[in-house]
Amino acid sequence: MAEKDIINPENLVYEKTKVMTDKVLHYCPGCGHGTAHRLLADVIDELGIQGYTIGVAPVGCSVLAYYYFDVDMQEAAHGRAPAVATGIKRVLPEKYVFTYQGDGDLAAIGTAETIHACNRGENILMVFINNGIYGMTGGQMAPTTLPGMKSSTSPRGRDVRTMGNPLKMTELVAQLEGTYYVTRQSVHTPANARKAKRALKKALEYQKLNKGTCFVEIVSNCPSGWKMTPVESNKWMEEHMFPFYPLGDIKVPEK
Amino acid sequence: MKELRLMKGNEALAEAAIRAGADAYFGYPITPQSEVIEYLMRENPVDRTGMQVLQAESEVAAINMVYGAAGCGKRAITSSSSPGISLKMEGISYLAGAELPCVIVNVVRAGPGLGTIQPSQSDYFQAVKGGGHGDYKLIVLAPATVQESVDFVRLAFDLAFKYRNPVMILSDGIIGQMMEKVELFEQQPRIAEAEEWATVGKKPGKDSVIVTSLQLQSEEQEKVNLRLQAKYREVEKNEVRFETYQCEDAEYLFVAFGSCARITRKAMEMARNKGIRVGLMRPQTLYPFPAEELHRLAGQVRGILTVEMNAGQMVEDVRLAVNGVTGVGHFGRFGGMIPSPDEILNALEKQFIGG
Ligand SMILES: Cc1ncc(C[n+]2csc(CCOP(=O)(O)OP(=O)(O)O)c2C)c(N)n1
Ligand code: SF4
Ligand SMILES: [Mg+2]
Numbered sequence: 001m002a003e004k005d006i007i008n009p010e011n012l013v014y015e016k017t018k019v020m021t022d023k024v025l026h027y028c029p030g031c032g033h034g035t036a037h038r039l040l041a042d043v044i045d046e047l048g049i050q051g052y053t054i055g056v057a058p059v060g061c062s063v064l065a066y067y068y069f070d071v072d073m074q075e076a077a078h079g080r081a082p083a084v085a086t087g088i089k090r091v092l093p094e095k096y097v098f099t100y101q102g103d104g105d106l107a108a109i110g111t112a113e114t115i116h117a118c119n120r121g122e123n124i125l126m127v128f129i130n131n132g133i134y135g136m137t138g139g140q141m142a143p144t145t146l147p148g149m150k151s152s153t154s155p156r157g158r159d160v161r162t163m164g165n166p167l168k169m170t171e172l173v174a175q176l177e178g179t180y181y182v183t184r185q186s187v188h189t190p191a192n193a194r195k196a197k198r199a200l201k202k203a204l205e206y207q208k209l210n211k212g213t214c215f216v217e218i219v220s221n222c223p224s225g226w227k228m229t230p231v232e233s234n235k236w237m238e239e240h241m242f243p244f245y246p247l248g249d250i251k252v253p254e255k
Numbered sequence: 256m257k258e259l260r261l262m263k264g265n266e267a268l269a270e271a272a273i274r275a276g277a278d279a280y281f282g283y284p285i286t287p288q289s290e291v292i293e294y295l296m297r298e299n300p301v302d303r304t305g306m307q308v309l310q311a312e313s314e315v316a317a318i319n320m321v322y323g324a325a326g327c328g329k330r331a332i333t334s335s336s337s338p339g340i341s342l343k344m345e346g347i348s349y350l351a352g353a354e355l356p357c358v359i360v361n362v363v364r365a366g367p368g369l370g371t372i373q374p375s376q377s378d379y380f381q382a383v384k385g386g387g388h389g390d391y392k393l394i395v396l397a398p399a400t401v402q403e404s405v406d407f408v409r410l411a412f413d414l415a416f417k418y419r420n421p422v423m424i425l426s427d428g429i430i431g432q433m434m435e436k437v438e439l440f441e442q443q444p445r446i447a448e449a450e451e452w453a454t455v456g457k458k459p460g461k462d463s464v465i466v467t468s469l470q471l472q473s474e475e476q477e478k479v480n481l482r483l484q485a486k487y488r489e490v491e492k493n494e495v496r497f498e499t500y501q502c503e504d505a506e507y508l509f510v511a512f513g514s515c516a517r518i519t520r521k522a523m524e525m526a527r528n529k530g531i532r533v534g535l536m537r538p539q540t541l542y543p544f545p546a547e548e549l550h551r552l553a554g555q556v557r558g559i560l561t562v563e564m565n566a567g568q569m570v571e572d573v574r575l576a577v578n579g580v581t582g583v584g585h586f587g588r589f590g591g592m593i594p595s596p597d598e599i600l601n602a603l604e605k606q607f608i609g610g
Contacts, residue, residue: 050457051456051457051458051459052456053456053457054327054454054455054456056323057467063469064469066463066465066467069463070457070463071456071457071463072454072455072456072457072463072464072465073454073463073464073465073466074322074323074326074353074454074465074466074467075353075465075466075467075468075469076319076322076323076349077319077322077345077346077349080315080316080319080322080346083311083315083316083317083319083320083322083323084319084320084322084323084326085323086309086316086320086323087279087281087319087320087321087322087323087324087325087326087327087331088323088324088326088327088454089323090279090307090309090320090323090324091278091279091307091323091324091327091329091331092327092455095455095456112312112313112315112316113312113315113316113319116311116312116316
């Protein structure tokens with residue numbers, strides 16, 4: 001069969017969502033950010049809320065998220081996305097508002113904003129990309145870096161006696177009255193990506209109910225920061241990150 | 256309907272925010288301006304106009320909430336006092352960089368550090384020279400009365416939207432805390448339709464709207480800087496505001512702003528009673544600074560005394576404007592101390608007349 005016979009609408013099994021632009025992603029090969037973008041964009045598309053969604057990009061590797069999501073977006077200062085999202089949601093309560101943040105952004109410099117947005121129960125979706133490292137600035141230790149894990153600022157491995165312990169932010173916000181749905185997912189296999197997508201969809205659907213903050217952590221890889229190939233990084237993630245950051249729902253709405 | 260009331264500066268300012276059609280206030284308590292948020296919470300403007308009021312977890316959060324609301328094309332306002340304004344500075348720089356309109360009120364207290372809760376003008380530099388990082392300007396309005404605290408809120412929103420730039424109202428503990436008669440302007444409508452640059456949801460067939468201050472390429476960043484500079488030149492051309500008192504025959508000139516200008520005016524009257532012909536210039540906009548008019552007046556007087564409740568900040572702008580045409584001195588009290596009219600008159604005599 002010639003190529004032109006294969007590439008025709010009847011044979012279409014997979015399509016780029018229209019909620020992602022055609023810009024070339026700047027993420028490193030094998031990085032989880034791209035997959036996470038795609039899933040969130042898919043969900044916005046499927047829910048038909050592209051024109052009613054406002055996103056907030058962080059400072060971190062995904063600082064340019066607004067190039068890729070084809071929705072109105074604001075770029076927040078490092079760590080302040082939950083406050084920016086609060087400002088948006090308070091003046092446009094009928095719109096869907098999400099933040100997309102890394103671990104440094106959400107769980108270090110922005111800890112206060114994260115906890116208080118969740119505690120107030122802002123009706124927003126917070127997507128938390130936990131790759132255990134500061135990807136953007138070149139692989140420094142993050143609040144979520146595992147004990148013993150090497151980074152450019154923990155070159156001999158994270159020593160918890162002097163550098164503190166990794167922070168389980170997701171378990172922490174699940175304790176707060178203001179959160180409605182809190183879950184931890186990953187996107188490194190098709191099966192996991194499908195689950196993560198379902199979680200993101202639920203989270204956005206819940207936003208209509210005005211019941212509180214929905215918080216979706218995605219444990220992700222950073223091949224560049226971890227100094228591994230993409231395949232190695234996914235394996236390392238399964239072996240080391242998942243035992244410490246177990247996947248699954250942490251808080252689900254009561255039926 | 257216009258309305259006369261006896262009101263505390265901070266409360267009058269809060270009422271003016273509601274009447275100016277503000278969509279949202281975000282703030283964090285700090286003396287001497289907590290009455291702003293207390294008044295708003297009491298008044299519950301959501302019932303009057305739909306205006307949102309939220310006590311944030313910090314000044315950092317508050318200014319970023321302002322960013323979010325302003326990015327949606329809404330009229331957003333925050334208030335604080337000096338230490339809190341320092342915390343807001345990163346956010347203010349982002350607002351200036353993303354060219355978002357908003358109003359920031361600083362009811363100044365004395366510093367540095369925790370300082371004292373007493374009134375001061377020691378945040379002049381921070382307000383007019385930047386304070387946050389990067390090459391940017393705030394439009395800075397300096398009220399001297401409770402009436403101006405009210406009128407400048409409305410003006411501040413107008414200027415903020417006209418230039419898509421943050422506007423600061425630089426008040427101080429005296430104006431914030433004192434009670435005066437004010438005429439309140441009538442209720443203005445809230446914004447009905449968002450402007451094109453606002454993130455309110457992507458319109459079909461249009462590009463998505465992005466609010467950002469990020470430019471990865473130096474060439475692009477320089478373009479942004481040039482555009483901002485061009486805007487600031489427009490502001491300097493169009494928005495200078497000041498008042499002069501008895502300058503026509505003046506041999507000496509006082510320059511003072513805010514509450515300090517009121518005390519200095521008293522000193523001017525005392526001088527005139529003694530036969531010393533003194534005038535007073537009171538800048539109402541600290542940026543843009545009334546440099547041209549000041550330069551003109553400088554040509555006519557034998558000396559200029561800048562009076563401030565700080566160790567000498569506006570005096571630098573006065574010197575730049577005067578550019579050596581005549582002598583420029585400074586008299587200041589600081590740390591929360593308020594100069595008395597006779598101290599000011601003494602300083603004038605000592606520095607210029609020889610007492
Ligand atoms: C106030 C401030 N401090 C520090 C930085 C530098 N900085 C940029 S991104 C970043 C860390 C990003 O890490 P993370 O949030 O985990 O995102 P990732 O790149 O890993 O996706 C830091 C420290 C900054 N931009 N602003
Ligand atoms: S540095 Fe890490 S997080 Fe950033 S794009 Fe590369 S792999 Fe992804
Ligand atoms: Mg990270």
